[in-house]
Amino acid sequence: MLWSGWGDPGRATGLAPDVLELLAEALGVTPPTGEPAGFGDVRLPEADLSPFVLASLRSIVGAESVRTDADARIRHTRGKSTPDLLRMRMGDGSDAPDAVVLPGSHHEVSEVLRVCSAERVAVVPFGGGTSVVGGVTPLREGFAGVVALDVRRLDRLVSVDEESMLAELQPGLRGPQAEELLNARGLTLGHFPQSWEYATLGGFAAARSSGQASAGYGRFDDMVEGLTVATPVGDWELGRAPRSAAGPDLRHVVLGSEGAFGVITSMRLRVRRLPARRNWDAWRFPSFAAGRDAMRVLAQERRLPAVLRLSDETETMIGGGSGCLMVVGWEGGEPPTFADAGHLGPEPAERWAEGRFGGPYLRDALIAAGATVETLETAAHWSGLPRLYEAVRLALEAALGRVIVMCHVSHLYETGASLYFTVVTAAGDDPLARWEAAKAKASEAIGLAGGTISHHHGVGRDHRAAYAAEIGPVGVGVMRAIKKSLDPMGILNPGVLVP
Ligand SMILES: Cc1cc2nc3c(=O)[nH]c(=O)nc-3n(C[C@H](O)[C@H](O)[C@H](O)COP(=O)(O)OP(=O)(O)OC[C@H]3O[C@@H](n4cnc5c(N)ncnc54)[C@H](O)[C@@H]3O)c2cc1C
Numbered sequence: 166m167l168w169s170g171w172g173d174p175g176r177a178t179g180l181a182p183d184v185l186e187l188l189a190e191a192l193g194v195t196p197p198t199g200e201p202a203g204f205g206d207v208r209l210p211e212a213d214l215s216p217f218v219l220a221s222l223r224s225i226v227g228a229e230s231v232r233t234d235a236d237a238r239i240r241h242t243r244g245k246s247t248p249d250l251l252r253m254r255m256g257d258g259s260d261a262p263d264a265v266v267l268p269g270s271h272h273e274v275s276e277v278l279r280v281c282s283a284e285r286v287a288v289v290p291f292g293g294g295t296s297v298v299g300g301v302t303p304l305r306e307g308f309a310g311v312v313a314l315d316v317r318r319l320d321r322l323v324s325v326d327e328e329s330m331l332a333e334l335q336p337g338l339r340g341p342q343a344e345e346l347l348n349a350r351g352l353t354l355g356h357f358p359q360s361w362e363y364a365t366l367g368g369f370a371a372a373r374s375s376g377q378a379s380a381g382y383g384r385f386d387d388m389v390e391g392l393t394v395a396t397p398v399g400d401w402e403l404g405r406a407p408r409s410a411a412g413p414d415l416r417h418v419v420l421g422s423e424g425a426f427g428v429i430t431s432m433r434l435r436v437r438r439l440p441a442r443r444n445w446d447a448w449r450f451p452s453f454a455a456g457r458d459a460m461r462v463l464a465q466e467r468r469l470p471a472v473l474r475l476s477d478e479t480e481t482m483i484g485g486g487s488g489c490l491m492v493v494g495w496e497g498g499e500p501p502t503f504a505d506a507g508h509l510g511p512e513p514a515e516r517w518a519e520g521r522f523g524g525p526y527l528r529d530a531l532i533a534a535g536a537t538v539e540t541l542e543t544a545a546h547w548s549g550l551p552r553l554y555e556a557v558r559l560a561l562e563a564a565l566g567r568v569i570v571m572c573h574v575s576h577l578y579e580t581g582a583s584l585y586f587t588v589v590t591a592a593g594d595d596p597l598a599r600w601e602a603a604k605a606k607a608s609e610a611i612g613l614a615g616g617t618i619s620h621h622h623g624v625g626r627d628h629r630a631a632y633a634a635e636i637g638p639v640g641v642g643v644m645r646a647i648k649k650s651l652d653p654m655g656i657l658n659p660g661v662l663v664p
């Protein structure tokens with residue numbers, strides 16, 4: 166993973182001259198004046214772990230699995246939001262952990278938590294590091310150091326129960342690794358978020374991720390039947406039956422816990438048979454409202470295909486089309502048809518499917534060209550979506566002036582859907598401050614319009630205040646009590662999630 170951008174450096178892309186011209190004309194984008202920092206220019210804080218802590222960690226996981234070198238520290242400094250990338254490009258390594266620890270078993274994870282609790286060392290559970298909400302950037306004040314606990318060595322398919330259609334998988338598996346292991350047995354998870362190539366199963370569970378095929382396969386939290394969690398106060402096994410009336414469903418204390426309550430070391434996940442074919446189709450709707458209505462009907466009649474995604478007019482236009490493009494991915498039976506939309510056939514959808522993991526590379530190219538591009542997402546019930554859509558657009562336009570705000574719906578339910586916005590604007594003199602001010606306005610608009618602060622990115626550091634407002638004082642009290650009970654010394658991801 167590129168340390169200051171996305172993915173495989175070999176797949177980095179540039180922008181065509183006509184796109185650069187358009188950015189300059191439409192948004193006033195000008196090339197940045199200075200060069201971004203090189204790897205060697207990143208300013209790292211002095212590593213601060215005591216020799217005793219380092220020796221203890223080495224005795225638990227092995228000397229080669231405790232890394233204190235600059236390379237490991239830089240690669241675990243932050244997630245992959247645009248502000249994260251901007252800070253890295255400025256050479257700001259101030260959030261780097263003091264060490265990166267790579268445990269190889271559940272037992273080793275538990276032991277690391279035991280030592281770090283006793284020594285008051287903060288621990289950041291680290292999967293793919295693709296968080297876009299500051300989920301791997303804890304507060305370090307008051308701690309005797311910070312370690313990133315990278316779960317990449319926990320990467321096995323442990324077992325498959327084909328009768329129940331369950332697979333036990335470890336959290337460090339990245340999306341493609343997990344699919345490869347399952348596909349070899351004719352199975353699939355069907356979870357394909359845009360970050361799929363680099364994000365991990367543990368991260369999907371801890372941040373309640375939603376993939377592009379969520380219409381047919383559900384969100385990641387729908388797939389989790391059981392979890393094994395290491396916490397500072399002991400091991401926790403959750404989920405022993407498909408449904409249970411034995412009290413509240415405590416799996417949901419861990420799903421979405423963003424590394425603040427424990428480390429997920431294993432998961433029992435629902436799997437499906439690998440479809441013989443994944444088919445594509447596309448439609449053009451006259452308006453975003455008409456497309457949303459059609460989606461709602463499909464959801465309420467329970468006729469959803471695997472993938473259903475609708476772009477608004479602006480997103481469709483940026484993609485070279487007109488009206489509102491709907492992409493349909495279907496795996497069996499007949500695809501849905503729409504009387505009031507134009508049928509475009511499979512080609513636009515196949516093109517979308519082919520390029521769907523390429524978007525983050527384009528973000529790097531836009532940043533390099535002097536633009537700021539970032540995404541934000543929310544969700545609401547169907548009746549509240551039009552107001553939410555307008556409110557977020559207007560807030561971003563008011564905050565940023567010359568800006569392109571585009572939106573799509575790709576996660577939908579019987580009662581509502583999420584809205585996913587992509588924002589492109591000129592970086593300006595201080596891109597970080599400019600974006601953060603606009604994001605604050607958009608978050609405020611989301612709250613006022615009755616949306617949730619996140620449908621699938623999570624809370625992290627960035628959304629903590631808005632999350633507190635959303636769950637109210639009683640909810641905040643509950644979250645703090647859970648934290649205190651599972652992590653009494655507060656070492657797990659301090660400053661993340663819990664208000
Ligand atoms: C370009 C891009 C596209 C994205 N597209 C999507 C998308 O389509 N859908 C979507 O849902 N999200 C998306 N995301 C957000 C992100 O990929 C998800 O939140 C993902 O679930 C994070 O997984 P990860 O393995 O990278 O976790 P990390 O970033 O490493 O961690 C995320 C959080 O989970 C915690 N955590 C990680 N592993 C564990 C564990 N084993 N136990 C306990 N806590 C743990 C961390 O401490 C942190 O708080 C995107 C991000 C980027 C940069």
